[in-house]
Amino acid sequence: QKEVEQNSGPLSVPEGAIASLNCTYSDRGSQSFFWYRQYSGKSPELIMFIYSNGDKEDGRFTAQLNKASQYVSLLIRDSQPSDSATYLCAVKGSARQLTFGSGTQLTVLP
Amino acid sequence: DGGITQSPKYLFRKEGQNVTLSCEQNLNHDAMYWYRQDPGQGLRLIYYSQIVNDFQKGDIAEGYSVSREKKESFPLTVTSAQKNPTAFYLCASSMTSGRLETQYFGPGTRLLVL
Numbered sequence: 001q002k003e004v005e006q007n008s009g010p011l012s013v014p015e016g017a018i019a020s021l022n023c024t025y026s027d028r029g030s031q032s033f034f035w036y037r038q039y040s041g042k043s044p045e046l047i048m049f050i051y052s053n054g055d056k057e058d059g060r061f062t063a064q065l066n067k068a069s070q071y072v073s074l075l076i077r078d079s080q081p082s083d084s085a086t087y088l089c090a091v092k093g094s095a096r097q098l099t100f101g102s103g104t105q106l107t108v109l110p
Numbered sequence: 111d112g113g114i115t116q117s118p119k120y121l122f123r124k125e126g127q128n129v130t131l132s133c134e135q136n137l138n139h140d141a142m143y144w145y146r147q148d149p150g151q152g153l154r155l156i157y158y159s160q161i162v163n164d165f166q167k168g169d170i171a172e173g174y175s176v177s178r179e180k181k182e183s184f185p186l187t188v189t190s191a192q193k194n195p196t197a198f199y200l201c202a203s204s205m206t207s208g209r210l211e212t213q214y215f216g217p218g219t220r221l222l223v224l
Contacts, residue, residue, distance in 0.1 A: 046214065088152060097158065100152035103152055
């Protein structure tokens with residue numbers, strides 16, 4: 001079992017829709033959870049982090065964390081073509097290092 | 111401008127050759143990291159350093175070496191022992207350890223084998 005799992009996609013949504021990206025993790029001692037966006041050929045850029053159960057909103061982005069279910073998600077409201085990228089989930093586990101999922105490729109169709 | 115710089119952007123390695131990738135940061139971050147990314151995959155940790163003159167192996171350290179002589183610099187050497195070095199190499203840094211540690215990435219170096 002992979003430590004951090006994401007659906008590889010590709011996930012396609014129409015412009016203006018809500019994109020939902022999901023991530024599960026295996027280490028119950030995990031403390032912090034991060035979402036990075038990576039455009040093709042570029043390095044990852046941080047979108048959000050979350051460490052408490054519940055929702056955290058930042059503009060069009062909402063991160064959701066459920067530690068009991070070992071599940072973290074990212075919602076992108078009013079999706080734009082510029083949101084088309086690979087989204088990486090990263091988890092800081094009990095070993096205190098980040099473990100990355102393989103990413104979900106999102107395409108927003110105009 | 112504060113940030114993380116990596117050079118070169120592209121690097122070509124001949125068989126049997128050691129090559130060194132540069133990573134510099136002026137963010138006054140204590141911790142620095144090297145990751146490798148293969149196509150369609152996530153990032154895998156090669157080495158990390160939390161203070162000057164100290165570093166630890168990550169998940170895939172074999173065939174790589176690092177040094178941390180200055181807070182600002184964390185070069186990675188890909189040795190001839192690394193038999194499959196073609197990948198995108200990413201350097202990252204963070205200000206603090208602990209739960210809220212947030213890693214920021216440089217632009218990356220793409221290594222290709224001739």
